[in-house]
Structures are given as C-alpha cells and as structure tokens.
Amino acid sequence: MEQESNNGPLFVQFTAFRVDPAWRRLAAGARADGREAFARVVEEAAGITSYPYSTIGFKVNADFLLWRKGNDPVAMQEHTSRLLNSGIGVYSEITIQYFGFTRTSTYTRRPTSQEQAIDLEDRQTYLIVYPFSKTTEWYLMSRDARQGMMNEHMRIGHEYEDVRQVLLYTTGLDDQEFIVAYETESLPRFSELVVALRNTEARRYTLRDTPIVTAVHRPLRQALDLV
Numbered sequence: 001m002e003q004e005s006n007n008g009p010l011f012v013q014f015t016a017f018r019v020d021p022a023w024r025r026l027a028a029g030a031r032a033d034g035r036e037a038f039a040r041v042v043e044e045a046a047g048i049t050s051y052p053y054s055t056i057g058f059k060v061n062a063d064f065l066l067w068r069k070g071n072d073p074v075a076m077q078e079h080t081s082r083l084l085n086s087g088i089g090v091y092s093e094i095t096i097q098y099f100g101f102t103r104t105s106t107y108t109r110r111p112t113s114q115e116q117a118i119d120l121e122d123r124q125t126y127l128i129v130y131p132f133s134k135t136t137e138w139y140l141m142s143r144d145a146r147q148g149m150m151n152e153h154m155r156i157g158h159e160y161e162d163v164r165q166v167l168l169y170t171t172g173l174d175d176q177e178f179i180v181a182y183e184t185e186s187l188p189r190f191s192e193l194v195v196a197l198r199n200t201e202a203r204r205y206t207l208r209d210t211p212i213v214t215a216v217h218r219p220l221r222q223a224l225d226l227v
Contacts, residue, residue, distance in 0.1 A: 009101040010118065012069045012168050013076055013182065014129045016055055016062035016096035016213060019227050023091035035224040037087030042220060047072065051123050053215035061095045063227045065215045067127065069118065073099075074133045081115070088224060096213055098131060100168025100179045102111045107150040117164035117183055124164060124183035124215045128190060131176030132209035149202040156200060160193045162186075176208070188216070 004072040023031065040051050048070040055062040066083075070076055083089045102118060138146065157165070171177040184190040196201070218226075 008071065009103055011071065011073045011076060011099070011101055012067070012118070012166070012179075013080075013097065013099040014065060014067050014179070014213065015080065015094055016059065016065040016215075017089070017092040018061055018095045019063045020086065020091045021095075022089060028107055032087075034087035034091070035221065035227075038083065038089050039083050039087075039220050039224060041079075041086045041089070042066065045075075045082075048079055049121075050220075052218060053127055054223045054226050055215045056216050056226050058214045058216075059096075062213070063092075064223045065096075065127075065213065074210065083193040084100050084180075088227065098129060098168075098176075098179045098213075099174065102167075103169055105167070107147060107154070117181075118166050120164075124185050125138065125217055126184050126187055126190070127181060127215045127217060128184070128212060129181040129215075130209055130212040131170075131174075131179050133175075133177040133207045135205045135207045138205035148226070149200065149205075152200050153197060153202050156196045157193070159196075160189070163190055163193055179207035 023034075026034070042052070048068055051067040053065040053067065055065050068076060068079070080094075084092065084094070157163075162185065166181040166183075168179040168181075169177075170179060182190060182193075
C-alpha cells in the first residue's frame with residue numbers, strides 16, 4: 001500500500017456505527033426508507049470511495065462499518081455529518097473511528113503486491129483493522145537496527161501473500177501512531193500470520209495494538225439489511 005494518489009496522500013477512514021435499538025422497533029417500511037436514504041448519501045459522495053462491511057456478531061458496540069478513502073479530510077468530515085443526518089444514520093452513533101494518511105514507507109523502496117490493496121476496487125471477504133503504537137525505545141534505536149527488525153517482519157509477511165494490507169500514518173493526529181488493516185479470505189489463516197509476526201524481535205517494541213475490529217464485506221444494502 002503506502003501509496004500516494006496523483007493528488008498527494010490519500011485520507012482513509014474506518015468508521016463503525018452502532019444503531020439504537022429504537023431503530024428495530026420502527027415499522028418495516030420506515031426502516032426500508034431509512035436504509036435507502038443512507039445508502040444514497042454513501043453512493044452520491046463526490047470524491048469519496050466507500051466500501052461497506054457488517055460487524056454484527058464480531059463487535060458488540062458496532063453494527064456496520066464504512067471504509068472510506070479520498071483526498072480531502074474536510075470533505076470526509078462533511079460526508080460523515082450527512083450520513084448521521086440521513087435515514088438510519090439518525091438512529092446511529094459512531095463508536096469506532098480510525099483514520100490516517102498514506103505515504104511512502106520508511107523501510108521499503110516500493111510497495112509489494114500485498115501492500116497495494118488501497119489501489120484495488122475488489123475487496124476480500126474479511127477486514128481486520130487495528131491501531132498500534134511503538135515504544136519510545138523503538139524510535140531511539142538507530143535506523144539500521146530498526147531496518148533489520150523490519151526486514152524480518154516483512155519476510156514473514158511475504159510468506160502470506162494471500163493476505164492484503166493497508167498501512168496508514170496518524171502520528172500526532174490521534175491517540176495511536178498507525179492504523180493497519182488487513183484483508184483475507186480466511187480468518188484462521190490471518191491468525192497464523194499474526195502469531196508469526198508476534199514471534200519477531202520487533203514485537204518487543206509494540207506499545208499497544210488494540211482495540212481490533214473484524215468485519216465482513218457485503219454489498220451496501222445487504223449490510224444495512226442486517227441491522
């Protein structure tokens with residue numbers, strides 16, 4: 001991933017919504033209209049691409065999630081406001097909001113095919129998103145020492161070429177320093193990758209990497225129909 005668009009870094013958000021139980025007590029027709037109103041706001045956003053997911057059964061504080069990308073954080077904020085004031089959005093609250101920017105990696109010269117997921121339009125079945133931060137000791141080491149540990153980290157990652165990844169930078173902008181998102185067709189396979197990565201030397205310097213969000217990619221209206 002770690003690519004920049006032709007107009008500069010991409011701004012990317014993972015926004016999870018929890019729906020008020022009052023929504024489910026509305027008449028079926030009112031809920032159908034509310035889903036459609038929300039879906040139109042998602043689809044008609046100029047300059048913003050959205051990928052929908054269901055989080056039901058994976059998170060108790062979220063019912064559906066939007067992965068959005070664009071060039072303008074202000075436009076993304078305005079879009080979020082429209083969502084919260086449209087249809088099912090009126091009955092929803094944002095419970096998880098992760099965001100960051102893409103940029104060129106410090107440790108690789110060019111992105112691998114795994115890391116180009118941000119540029120693809122087809123999505124895999126499962127999305128796993130989590131924030132993470134490094135310890136102070138990590139940044140006080142020499143660049144060569146960090147590069148050596150990252151080489152080991154990347155070598156293991158390349159053994160799982162079927163798992164896509166997106167890395168976002170948010171240092172100084174939010175409580176975490178990075179957001180990493182993975183796409184996979186197999187949750188057990190992805191779990192194997194995480195275990196392997198946690199056995200590397202670089203793991204010593206991870207300060208925090210929770211809370212994790214797992215979601216299932218679905219067509220927009222199908223994801224909303226589950227709510």
